[in-house]
Amino acid sequence: MPANPSSSAQEARQVVAGRLRDLRLDAEITARELASRCGWSEAKSSRIEHAKTAPSDADIRAWCTACGAADQAAELIAANRRVDEMYVRWRRLHGHGMRRAQEAVLPLYERTRHLRVYVSNVVPGILQTEQYATALLSTIARFQGTPDDAPQAAASRIERSQVLHRGHHTFAFLLEETVLRYRIGDAETMANQLGYLLAVMALPNVSLGVIPFSAHRALWPLEAFYLFDDQRVSSELLTAAVNVSASSEIQVYAKAFAELAGMAVHGARARRLITDAIAALG
Structure with a gap:
């Protein structure tokens, strides 16, 4: 745990x-x-x-x-x-809008060689389309009562995603199947987002797994967390962004990621889950 x-x-x-x-x-x-x-x-x-x-x-x-x-x-x-x-509260981090927060983490992504990401709620920021990011960030701003600069923040988030295509980085993503089904934005936004996931899966430096609804749970669904090499873990709670740098705690998250990966499907089986989600949009 x-x-x-x-x-x-x-x-x-x-x-x-x-x-x-x-x-x-x-x-x-x-x-x-x-x-x-x-x-x-x-x-x-x-x-x-x-x-x-x-x-x-x-x-x-x-x-x-x-x-x-x-x-x-x-x-x-x-x-x-x-x-x-x-432990940084979102209201403090987003007090002047979300664009600054997106830009502030770019150096961390650029210096990370191997990024492992687990999500159970929404598509990871680095894999989001601009439409999806705008819809999600606008919803977050409304809920938090912070300034809504979602279009600008989404553009910064898209800039961050360029690390997928440059430098010597590798990525491992684990998504619960719920992520494919939760509707963020309208049906077109979701269809484009899911289509982008299919495109990203073809990148040679990316591993993308989906944990199906039917998977035997060796570990329960967790809050989203990001493993930056073996140096830092960032976890996203409802009220705050939490950053961990203690090696003993990082090892626990690495163990959790490995167990979750064992429940995921990859390749053709993961693509089938994504295309089924697209079809369900109607």
């Missing part, structure tokens, strides 16, 4: 909070005294120390200075920022 990435992020935040607490104890000052020196409430000190509130860069600098450990601020700020990258 894949580790819970949000729990991992909280554990990492507790490590930072613990280090701040140790600084206060080493300085032999109370939480009240620390709050007084920092110019904030004692309750804020307690929330930070117990990992209830994430400290800002300025909070960490003030804390370290109050404890006579200003030289440790830079290291703690860097550690705290790494925690912030582990």
